[in-house]
Each structure stands twice: as structure tokens, then as C-alpha cells.
Amino acid sequence: MAENLVEVRDLVKHFPxxxxxxxxxxxxxxxxxxxxxxxxxxxxxxxxVGETGCGKSTTARLMLRLLDPTSGTIGFDGEDxxxxxxxxMKALRREMQMxxxxxxxxxxxxxxxxxxxxxxxxxxxxxxxxxxxxxxxxELMEQVGLNPEHFNRYPHEFSGGxxxxxxVARAIALRPKLIVADEPVSALxxxxxxxxxxxLRALQRDLGLTIVxxxxxxxxxxxxxxxxxxxxxxxxxxxxxxxxxxxxxxHPYSGALLSAVPLADPRAAAARRRQILSGDVPSxxxxxxxxxxxxxxxxxxxxxxxxxxxxxxxxxxxxxAACHFPLEDDARTALPAR
Amino acid sequence: xxxxxLRVQDLRVHFDTEDGVVKAADGLSYExxxxxxxxxVGESGSGKSxxxxxxxxxxxxENARISGSVVFDGRDxxxxxxxxxxxxRGNEIAMxxxxxxxxxxxxxRVGDQLVEAIHAHHDVPRGAALDRALxxxxxxxxxxxKRRVRAYPHEFSGGxxxxxxxxxxxxxxxKLLIADEPTTALDVTVQAQILDLIRRLKDELGMxxxxxxxxxxxxxxxxxxxxxxxxxxxVERGPTERIFAAPEHPYTWGLLGSIPRLDAPAxxxxxxxxxxxPSLIDLPGGCSFHPRCPYVQPRHREQQPLLxxxxxxxxxxxxxxLEHETRARLxxxxxxxxxxxxxxxxxxxxxxxxx
Numbered sequence: 001m002a003e004n005l006v007e008v009r010d011l012v013k014h015f016p017x018x019x020x021x022x023x024x025x026x027x028x029x030x031x032x033x034x035x036x037x038x039x040x041x042x043x044x045x046x047x048x049v050g051e052t053g054c055g056k057s058t059t060a061r062l063m064l065r066l067l068d069p070t071s072g073t074i075g076f077d078g079e080d081x082x083x084x085x086x087x088x089m090k091a092l093r094r095e096m097q098m099x100x101x102x103x104x105x106x107x108x109x110x111x112x113x114x115x116x117x118x119x120x121x122x123x124x125x126x127x128x129x130x131x132x133x134x135x136x137x138x139e140l141m142e143q144v145g146l147n148p149e150h151f152n153r154y155p156h157e158f159s160g161g162x163x164x165x166x167x168v169a170r171a172i173a174l175r176p177k178l179i180v181a182d183e184p185v186s187a188l189x190x191x192x193x194x195x196x197x198x199x200l201r202a203l204q205r206d207l208g209l210t211i212v213x214x215x216x217x218x219x220x221x222x223x224x225x226x227x228x229x230x231x232x233x234x235x236x237x238x239x240x241x242x243x244x245x246x247x248x249x250x251h252p253y254s255g256a257l258l259s260a261v262p263l264a265d266p267r268a269a270a271a272r273r274r275q276i277l278s279g280d281v282p283s284x285x286x287x288x289x290x291x292x293x294x295x296x297x298x299x300x301x302x303x304x305x306x307x308x309x310x311x312x313x314x315x316x317x318x319x320x321a322a323c324h325f326p327l328e329d330d331a332r333t334a335l336p337a338r
Numbered sequence: 339x340x341x342x343x344l345r346v347q348d349l350r351v352h353f354d355t356e357d358g359v360v361k362a363a364d365g366l367s368y369e370x371x372x373x374x375x376x377x378x379v380g381e382s383g384s385g386k387s388x389x390x391x392x393x394x395x396x397x398x399x400e401n402a403r404i405s406g407s408v409v410f411d412g413r414d415x416x417x418x419x420x421x422x423x424x425x426x427r428g429n430e431i432a433m434x435x436x437x438x439x440x441x442x443x444x445x446x447r448v449g450d451q452l453v454e455a456i457h458a459h460h461d462v463p464r465g466a467a468l469d470r471a472l473x474x475x476x477x478x479x480x481x482x483x484k485r486r487v488r489a490y491p492h493e494f495s496g497g498x499x500x501x502x503x504x505x506x507x508x509x510x511x512x513k514l515l516i517a518d519e520p521t522t523a524l525d526v527t528v529q530a531q532i533l534d535l536i537r538r539l540k541d542e543l544g545m546x547x548x549x550x551x552x553x554x555x556x557x558x559x560x561x562x563x564x565x566x567x568x569x570x571x572x573v574e575r576g577p578t579e580r581i582f583a584a585p586e587h588p589y590t591w592g593l594l595g596s597i598p599r600l601d602a603p604a605x606x607x608x609x610x611x612x613x614x615x616p617s618l619i620d621l622p623g624g625c626s627f628h629p630r631c632p633y634v635q636p637r638h639r640e641q642q643p644l645l646x647x648x649x650x651x652x653x654x655x656x657x658x659x660l661e662h663e664t665r666a667r668l669x670x671x672x673x674x675x676x677x678x679x680x681x682x683x684x685x686x687x688x689x690x691x692x693x
Binding site: 051052159189190191192193194195197198216217218219220222223224246256257258259260261262263264265266267268269274276277280281285294 | 606
């Protein structure tokens with residue numbers, strides 16, 4: 001068995017922007033994902049982190065073939081699935097599942113929880129006997145920490161955290177190899193967030209899942225993931241192990257992102273060096289040339305960073321970063337050790 | 339100490355609804371000195387926003403029953419007539435909200451909206467008000483204010499809109515700025531800019547700030563004092579340093595254990611609080627936190643704890659029925675890495691059954 005479950009190469013997704021109702025002239029494109037390559041190793045949790053418009057959710061949807069790429073290839077379990085269709089695609093869907101951000105809008109309000117969780121069984125014709133299917137559903141409910149007796153209730157009778165558990169039960173119903181979780185806890189309260197994060201970790205351990213975890217919250221990603229990809233405006237700017245990224249971020253954007261996270265510790269917060277970026281993230285319809293971060297980068301050198309695009313390459317410490325002037329160890333945004 | 343800028347005493351805001359009485363605030367007391375930052379933290383439904391809305395006179399719904407007292411700069415805010423209230427609101431007290439897009443009027447130019455905010459309280463010529471609007475936009479770091487003053491809200495990004503909201507809030511140099519989840523809708527690098535801006539303007543203008551948030555990181559970085567709210571009550575209050583170094587309430591411990599920390603060693607475990615927050619219509623008897631509290635004792639189901647000073651705590655107060663000594667031992671045990679069950683077993687077992 002190959003080490004990598006997913007292999008993504010040069011993935012590009014441009015959404016056309018059109019003007020006019022009848023003729024719909026094409027006036028440009030949103031460069032949502034612009035040449036992204038990475039692997040997801042079996043059994044790991046890979047984090048994709050970045051701000052609004054960086055392309056993290058589009059990347060996830062492309063991986064699951066919920067969107068078709070403009071160009072590039074996606075390999076899954078040793079097979080090129082970029083153009084899989086029909087019965088082949090349906091079979092693949094069993095292997096890859098998604099957990100969504102909003103547990104309120106991702107569940108059908110008119111369906112009982114039991115039938116929501118059983119739907120994957122119905123689609124793939126599994127556990128066809130009624131009693132057998134109910135047993136399978138109740139087992140899943142138990143596994144994600146829901147009361148199995150509640151299988152006849154409707155989504156509105158559950159709290160946000162419980163609804164997210166329903167979403168998780170539905171995602172693991174078919175024992176997929178890959179789960180993509182897109183901001184699975186950002187709609188939840190702090191005390192509930194921790195419950196869901198612990199659940200995902202426990203399930204991964206028990207079921208040997210491979211998880212791609214997408215979030216804007218760096219602390220959550222660091223807590224959950226073995227490796228992290230940092231995206232900015234459709235490109236991967238850094239790829240490193242979770243510890244490496246946290247201790248030795250190489251890309252100035254990763255450094256700024258780390259230093260922007262408020263720390264729940266007044267002493268540590270006062271002791272660290274802050275790097276406040278100026279300006280907003282530029283529009284992905286018209287991204288800056290060469291290094292896309294040069295317009296906000298404190299280290300940008302005119303004549304280099306705005307002309308010559310840096311490629312993702314190995315940097316000291318073992319990670320990859322796309323930067324001409326990566327951060328040195330002593331220049332990293334120091335987060336004091338605890 | 340001098341007379342505080344704001345003193346809230348035993349504030350109760352109850353709403354009569356078809357389903358029952360919603361006790362959004364149930365006996366809140368706190369003070370805020372001039373130029374200080376108070377952080378109010380709590381989860382959704384904890385009542386963290388309602389006290390500030392009441393101070394602003396914004397929760398005077400027909401079904402609202404308000405009691406207690408709110409004294410702002412020597413005036414009792416709860417007995418002000420609507421007109422007197424309007425003179426204070428937006429002038430001496432200003433507020434910014436989570437979603438800047440829905441707080442700005444989409445049809446009017448940003449400059450005109452700023453001018454309106456100034457004219458609401460000051461009778462100055464339009465030219466002077468417009469100059470002030472430009473100055474405000476410059477102060478909150480909006481590039482090219484001369485051009486942007488003529489733009490509409492949709493032409494601004496989320497971060498820039500929040501800057502416009504802050505400019506509008508500061509138009510009349512308020513003594514108190516209330517920021518209710520001011521950065522929740524923003525990206526983290528933009529959030530850092532906005533928090534930095536609020537901090538800088540507070541120092542420059544000497545205003546007091548109440549920052550309401552669910553994010554413990556934000557209060558750790560911004561606030562001088564913190565009030566932790568749960569189910570419509572303040573369960574713990576004190577100087578920021580102390581709340582993080584020596585928290586006394588099991589709910590505060592639970593919150594601190596629930597958040598993944600960027601600076602935690604890899605592989606560390608989260609300790610969630612079991613269950614979920616109660617409905618404000620149907621609060622549990624006794625201590626509202628008791629159904630979720632790992633250290634609950636039988637009498638905690640009957641008796642309601644009061645917010646009482648922690649011995650030697652200098653402004654630190656907690657509403658918990660456990661003894662101070664017991665709490666200190668529990669916290670030390672948790673600090674050493676014990677999970678709540680272990681802490682309970684090692685500390686409470688030594689006490690009398692009803693310790």
C-alpha cells in the first residue's frame with residue numbers, strides 16, 4: 001500500500017466572472033486555487049489553514065470531486081480520480097466523506113436523525129433490513145456520544161454540538177478512508193468545541209481515519225494536526241509539521257498569522273513579539289503578481305518579490321516554504337516557551 | 339479610589355415570553371474605572387451582551403423587566419428619560435457591534451453617516467463636521483480618507499468597515515466604548531489590526547472600554563479586569579492576571595481547559611466541560627453550574643452562591659460554594675495535569691462528605 005492516500009498535483013480552480021445576462025461575457029476569473037500540490041499520508045491529520053479567500057475550502061471540495069478542477073490531477077488510493085464519473089465516482093464517494101461547518105444548515109430539518117444517519121446506507125444499499133439498519137444507526141449514535149434512543153427525533157431538538165455529532169456519525173457511517181472536515185467547530189461554543197475535537201481525535205485513533213482538517217483558527221489546527229499547509233490567495237506558502245511550523249515558521253505570512261492569534265495567557269501575550277500586517281487580503285480576482293504576499297509582507301524587497309515568484313522549496317528544519325527571504329530562527333515571531 | 343465611571347449594581351433584566359421568564363441578566367454587579375478595560379467573557383446565551391445593551395437603553399422592550407441600578411458618570415441610567423438617554427448614547431457612551439455591514443446604512447456615503455453621528459450631538463457647520471469625519475477616518479487608519487469619505491459601505495472590506503464603525507463611535511469622544519464581539523467576523527490578521535487600533539485609541543483618548551467576547555485570548559490581551567459570565571450571572575470577576583494565574587471558579591477552569599492553545603506542547607489533551615449551558619428560561623436550582631460541575635456537592639443543588647471576595651484577592655471575587663482552600667487545592671491539582679475526576683478524588687475525598 002502506498003504511503004500517500006491522496007496526491008494532489010498542480011491543482012488549479014478558476015471560477016469565471018461574467019457580465020450580462022444573455023451573452024454572459026467573461027470578464028475575468030476568481031483565482032481560487034492556483035497551482036497547489038501536496039500529499040495526504042495515510043492515517044495522518046493534515047491541516048489546511050488560511051484566511052478568507054485563500055482557497056482552503058475550494059481545495060477540499062476539489063479533493064472530494066465536489067468541484068471539477070480547471071487543471072491538475074487528484075490521486076486517491078493509488079488511482080487518478082480527476083475524471084472519474086458514474087458508478088466509479090459513486091464507489092469512490094464511499095471512501096471519502098465530509099463534515100461541514102454549520103450543523104444547522106447541513107441537516108435536513110424534516111428528516112429524523114435516524115434517517116439522516118441511515119441515508120448513506122440507503123444510497124449504497126447496505127444494512128438493508130429495517131432492524132439491521134436501525135441497529136447500525138444506533139451503534140453509530142453511541143459511537144459519537146449521542147443517546148441511541150433519540151434516533152426518532154428531529155434536528156431542531158438537538159443543540160449545536162449534538163448536531164455536529166450527527167454530522168460526524170453520518171460521515172463515518174460508511175467507514176470511509178478519508179474525512180474532510182471543513183471548519184467543523186467554528187460555529188460552536190468553546191466548551192462544546194473541545195468535546196467535538198476530542199471526539200474526532202478518538203474516532204481517528206479507533207477507526208484509523210485519515211483526516212484533512214480545514215480551519216482558520218491556528219490554535220485548533222495546531223492541536224489537531226500532524227502536518228499543516230498554510231495557504232494565501234490560492235497558493236500554499238508553507239508546508240511543515242505542526243511543531244516545526246509553530247516553533248520555526250519560515251514564511252513571513254505564517255509568522256504573522258501565528259503572532260496574530262490572541263493567547264489566553266496575559267504573561268505570554270505581553271512577552272511575545274507582535275507582527276501586525278498592514279492592509280487586507282487582496283482580492284483573488286486580481287492577485288498581486290509574483291509573490292502574492294509581497295503587498296503586505298514586512299520583508300518584501302522591491303525588484304525581487306514583486307517580479308520573481310518564489311517556489312515552494314525545502315527550508316532549514318525540514319519544512320517547505322515559498323519565500324525568497326524566509327524567517328531565520330532568531331527572527332521568528334517568538335512565542336515564549338511554557 | 340475615585341468614583342468609578344460606571345457602577346452596575348444587582349442588575350436584573352428579565353423578559354416575559356410565552357415560554358416563561360428569560361432571565362438574561364440575574365443580579366449583575368461590576369464597576370469600571372475611567373480609562374480601564376473590562377472584558378466580559380461568556381458563551382452564547384450567557385447574558386454577556388444584555389447588560390451593555392441595558393446600559394445603552396437598548397433593551398427597553400415591552401416585555402422586559404429591569405431592576406437594579408446603573409450609574410454612569412454620576413447619573414442613574416435606568417431612570418433617564420428617552421431624550422436624556424439619546425444625549426448620552428452615541429455621545430458619552432458609544433458601541434460597536436460584531437457585524438459592521440448591518441450597522442452601516444447601505445444607501446448613504448460613509449462620510450455622510452459620520453457627519454450625521456457628529457450632528458446628532460453637536461451643532462456645528464457641515465464643513466466642520468466633514469473635516470472632523472476626515473480626521474476620524476485618518477485616525478482609525480483608513481488610507482486615502484479624502485477619497486474614501488465619499489464611498490459607500492459596500493466598497494469597504496470587512497476590516498475597513500469595522501474601522502469606519504470605530505470612527506463613528508469615536509466621533510464625539512465617548513468616555514466609554516462598548517465593543518460587543520468587535521472582531522468575530524474578521525480574519526485573524528485583520529482582528530489583530532482592529533484590537534491594536536482599539537488599544538491605541540483607548541490610550542490616546544483615555545476612554546474606558548468594555549469588550550464583550552467569547553474568546554479568552556482577546557480578553558487576556560486587552561482587558562485590565564475580567565468578568566466571566568454563566569447563565570445570566572457573573573461567576574467570577576477579577577484582575578486579568580489573577581483570572582488566568584489563579585482562577586477560582588470551576589467554570590473558568592473548564593473554559594481554560596477547553597481551548598486549544600497555540601503555546602501548548604504537542605499532544606496535550608483538551609478537557610471539555612460535559613453537557614451544555616442551561617436555558618435561561620429553565621435554570622437549574624442552586625448553583626446554575628452544578629449539573630456540569632465535576633466538583634458538585636449535594637448542597638450546591640439547593641443553595642445559590644453569591645459573588646464574594648476571594649481572601650486576599652484584591653478585587654477578585656467568585657460565586658462558588660466550595661471553600662477557598664478546597665478550590666485552591668483543586669486548581670493546583672489541575673495545574674499538575676490531573677483530569678477533573680482525579681482532582682475531585684484527591685481533594686474532595688479528604689473533606690467531609692459535604693465539603
